[in-house]
Amino acid sequence: MATVEVPYQETVPLHHPKTWIGKYIFSQDHKIIAVQYGITAMAVGLVALILSEFMRLQIAFPGWEFMNFFTADHYYQAITMHGMIMVIYLLTAFLLGAFGNFCVPLMCGARDMVFPFVNMLSYWVYLLSVIILMISYFVPGGPTGAGWTLYPPQTITAGTPGFDWGIATMLISLAVFIVAFTMGGLNYITTILQARTRGLTLMRMPLTVWGIFIATFLGLIAFPALFVSAVMMLLDNFLGTSFFMPAVVSLGQKLDYSGGQPLLFQHLFWFFGHPEVYIVALPAFGVISDLISVHARKNIFGYRMMVWAIVAIGALSLIVWAHHMYVAGMHPSFGFFFATTTLIIAVPTALKVYNWILTLWRANIRITVPMLFALAFVLTFIVGGITGLFLGNVIIDIPLSDTYFVVAHFHMVMGVSPILAIFGGIYHWYPKLTGRMLNDTIGRIHFYFTFIGTYAIYFPMHYLGFIGVPRRYYETGISEFYPIAAHNLNKFITIAALIVGISQVLFIYNLVHSYFKGKKAPANPWGANSLEWCTPETPPRHGNWEDRLPTVHRWAYDFGVPGEEKDHIPQTVPRRKAN
Amino acid sequence: MTDTTLSTQESIFTSTARDWSSDMSTFKGVPWGKAMMWIFLLSDTFIFTCFLVGYMVMRMTVTEPWPVASEVFALTVWGVSVPLLLIAIMTFILITSSGTMAMAVNMGYQRRKWAVFWLMVATAALGASFVGMQCFEWTKLILERVRPWYNPMGAPQFGSIFFMVTGFHGLHVSVGVAYLLIVATRVVRGKYDHTNFEIVEITGLYWHFVDLVWVFIFAFFYLW
Amino acid sequence: MRIAYIAIILFLVTLGSVVFNFTTPFHFDAIGSNWNLIDITVYITFVVCGIVFVVLGLLMAWWVYKFQYQEGKFAEYEPENAKLESRLTIITTIGVVVMLAPGLVAWNDYINPPSDAYELEVYSKQWNWMYRFPGADGIFGAAHNKYVNLDNPFGMKPGDPYGEDDILITNKTVKIPVDRPVKVLLRSQDVLHDFWVPAIRAKMDAVPGMVTYFWFEPIVERVYEVLCAELCGRNHFNMRGEMHVVSMDEYSTWLNDQVTWAGLQAGAVPLSPEAATGRDIANEKGCFACHSDDGRQLATGPTWLDIWGGTVELIDGTTRERDEAYIVKSILDPHAEIVLGYTPTMTAIELTDEELQSILDYMKVLKSEPAKTAIEDEQDASNTLPEGESTSEPTEEPVTD
Secondary structure (H helix, E strand, O other), rough: OOOOOOOOHHHHOOOOOOOOHHOOOOOOOHHHHHHHHHHHHHHHHHHHHHHHHHHHHHOOOOOOOOHHHHHHHHHHHHHHHHHHHHHHHHHHHHHHHHHHHHHHHHHHOOOOOOOOHHHHHHHHHHHHHHHHHOOOOOOOOOOOOOOOOOHHHHHHHOOOOOHHHHHHHHHHHHHHHHHHHHHHHHHHHHHHHHHHOOOOOOOOHHHHHHHHHHHHHHHHHHHHHHHHHHHHHHHHHHHOOOOOOOOOEEEHHHHHOOOOHHHHHHHHHHHHHHHHHHHHHHHHHHHHHHHHHHOOOOOOOOHHHHHHHHHHHHHHHHHHHHHHOOOOOOOOOOOHHHHHHHHHHHHHHHHHHHHHHHHHHOOOOOOOHHHHHHHHHHHHHHHHHHHHHHHHHHHHHHHHHHHHHHHHHHHHHHHHHHHHHHHHHHHHHHHHHHHOOOHHHHHHHHHHHHHHHHHHHHHHHHHHHHOEOOEEEOOOEEEEEHHHHHHHHHHHHHHHHHHHHHHHHHHHHHHHHHHHHHHOOHHHHHOOOOOHHHHHOOOOOOOOOOOOOOOOOOOOOEEEEOOOOOOOOOOOOOOOOOO | HHHHHHHHHHHHHHHHHHOOOOOOOOOOOOOHHHHHHHHHHHHHHHHHHHHHHHHHHHHHHHOOOOHHHHEEEEEOOOOOOOOOOOOOHHHHHHHHHHHHHHHHHHHHOOOHHHHHHHHHHHHHHHHHHHHHHHHHHHHHHHHOOOOOOOOOOOHHHHHHHHHHHHHHHHHHHHHHHHHHHHHHHHOOOOOOOOOOOHHHHHHHHHHHHHHHHHHHHHHHHEEE | OOOOOHHHHHHHHHHHHHHHHHHHHOOOOOOEEEOOOHHHHHHHHHHHHHHHHHHHHHHHHHHHHHHHOOOOOOOOOOOHHHHHHHHHHHHHHHHHHHHHHHHHHHHHHHHHHOOOOOOEEEEEEEEEEEEEEEOOOOOOOOOOHOEEOOOOOEEOOOOHHHHHHOEEEEEEEEEEEOOOOEEEEEOOOOOEEEEEEEOOOOEEOOOOOOOOEEEEEOOOOEEEEEOOOOOOOOEEEEEEEEEEEOOHHHHHHHHHHOEHHHHHHHOOOOOOOHHHHHHHHHHHHHHHOOOOOOOOHHHHHOOOOOOOOOEEOOOOEEEEOOOHHHHHHHOOOOOOOOOOOOOOOOOOOOOOHHHHHHHHHHHHOOOOOOOHHOOOOOHHHHHHOOOHHHHHHHHHHOOOO
């Protein structure tokens, strides 16, 4: 090519809003949108957290007078809403909506997303989906209590709370969320592919961007399955079609359905549901890789391997979905295939863990708050990953599925771990976002409560699964498989959960307090290399950069390069001429 | 001879590799909107794939008889029952509209705005007539007492899946018609004068996609 | 150098997890079936994963402790080490194969029942277990949810000759012989359920519209609790059953005492019109999901047999006369007075006055002692069988709630 390529964003003027509302409410600035996503996700996550505390209290103290108002219906509605909110409206929205929006343009050296208006729309549609979800608490019958997996026929038969209105609001909310996600996701991918700055090749991108990139891609492929199943279920519910509904007799009444396939829903749901795990996990992987490298003052070990592992995990995650259905009654031969693919996925995942730990070797580790969260993530992720090897192996899944082992496993791997990554990311990027540092002491206290607390919740919970405590039981009563000691363990877990829940107040206080009173942050407090730390201003203004976009000369992990003065070299520093 | 073919082949690989390992943009010279539309269509493909997979599962598992396509979708013209007549016309119309769309794209790159306008309007008109014929077909089936929840000829899933999938496709076509008209008007109003009129091509991508999806629906619903 | 507390914490957490694992009593309980291979696979996975966990956890703690920040120190610059990475890949792959191989072998056994396995059908509905044996001919009669009604709880296809001798057990308890492989066929009347006995290890979902299966061979004579492992609505947690693994003799005696489909049909006695209306309304309102009308004690709600009259002990310790006022109140406002031993899971049912009256009419005729005519299927069926049969549970159990 003869002509020299110029980043397109450099050639078009940026439209700056004049009004306050244009700047901070209907803002098209990716940073503001990130904050909006983050705050909404945290608010709705708080609702889910409170629901989970009620569930824990019910499990540990059944029959306690204080909990009398909390009937089985409430319990099942709580597990459903807790699960759905945490997975979709908190984790997906936070990791892709908040981190995706904040990190992608800054780390790619772009002024903004490629289509800021669509990006803004994405947030408002997301907010709409959250509002529709919350409306389900005010419709007749309350929200659906079908469990977050929404398996038919149960979801739309009378034995389940919220089987008519609750499920409708849930499904509509999900469909609206998918629209929001698609608008955001198209932006992230196009920005990463087409709007990088000078010198930023794909293999120089920070791993956070890689994680978000592949996760978004997975989302765009996987969410359609959820969308389709939501549409079909809505039709089953309101038009009386029989997609998922065979002939059933529900509580004595013959329903007017025949010939539907409950398993079709499960296949569609998990074709979305399994990639969803990685939609949450991959950005977390990326964030953690960056955090560990920056705070250990050492390059991430095996960058290329890390990238290919992300890609491989993403690709494999599309062909493992039925490992959620080993006991669902699908054709038994599928078990061989899905067990094998599932365990193959363990290899790239394990490599990522090795590489994080190898990055610590002969590093120069700064024990900062983000680093604490990153280290804790690695440990909880190891536990979650190896328990996944139990459940992925079809025959071991038979006794363990639908027990607390499963609950403990997925909370460890996609509850605690991504939340720790989110916390780590917030502590890491808050100075850049607001221009102020978070309080270090409160951060450390918050960390120890969160990490040790959640570990104390979920590690012992695996063993409840071994003795056979089934999940989704409002009350277990005295049963042969359920000794008194297990009841005590349950009480212990509940107390730990309460402590963890309450300690989050510290975090919120820290966020708010530091915003006004925190120490002024330098431009690059952690000594990091990636582009977001090279902005001319902190916090970066609308448009992020000067007239000329930054030029990238190296990868983001040049820490401790021998013969250099400083232990880190930002991406914008030119390479030295060959000596 | 062999040398040249080899070298062209190589250059495809090397140029792809070069683009993917380059900075700034991966697809060189591709406008953002076009890249975004491609990615959106990829996502949309999965929606239709899921619908069609659902259809196949239904079709293969229901025990009640499935109506015979050539009889259900037959039209009686002058006393003769012609199987699939309406569908053949609909398919023909939609494929024709893809042709006019392609011509509009071509005119766009020649910056002939009025030609673009009229060709896009023609495309939209063909699309609208497609939707109209679909309405006719729906009415016919409804008059034959086919409902989403009921089908006098056997499996109720026939009605469910037919109305759902063709409805969803029809929705796509209707959205496409609106999209075409908006873009056509904005073209003649000069909104895109500062660009290369790639918006016409982007609209065209969407339209061709809708057309392509119809081919699959046609094959699965009417020929199976 | 500052002490890195996190290194100590990581060390303690890793060590603590191992200690917890070895000291906790919470592991698989004693196995009650042939599925040793499952336990062995779990054990292998435990060993492999445990080693990985300990090694990685301790390495992390040690390195965090050892390589703490020192001003001016540079970390070692080593972007890549292809040799190390490929070695790690190979080791991991070997580990995965070691875990996967026995799992797949066991799965192959799991999905192929031995040819000498006899069949038992578990028919589940919200929120009860029912069982069916193929009877003398060894072949199950055809059945479908569309045939289900109050007098045909299993949905037996009318007129199917194979079905006549099928043995139907509407009680939640099933007995099976020890040391005989059994292929469990699962059907569901309404939603997904999952027949599960933890000590047997095996489980499978029951899916409406399908027949699913699994097999096992019980090796210990014992009473097992049956759980539902797939969320099936608001009373999911109360959906319990019992599986008695007994000697062959006891099993045969028990099985001979059970009613067949033919017997059930022969024994059906018409109700008075008012009571029959009440029964139909109660069925339509879903009452029989949680209440039996033949004296079977369901975990979810008290039986209606003999519900008229007597006293009950409430959850707050008081005793209450069970008169009409009390029963009406319990139907319309179920959470007002909860009987000891039950959880408040009943939802208020909307009933017109006539409907309520019909249900009350039906309840009134549900007496175990005198009014034989009005009583449910099994009991009537038992009339047609030899004298020993009358020990079916309704009559002999003192009525409690």
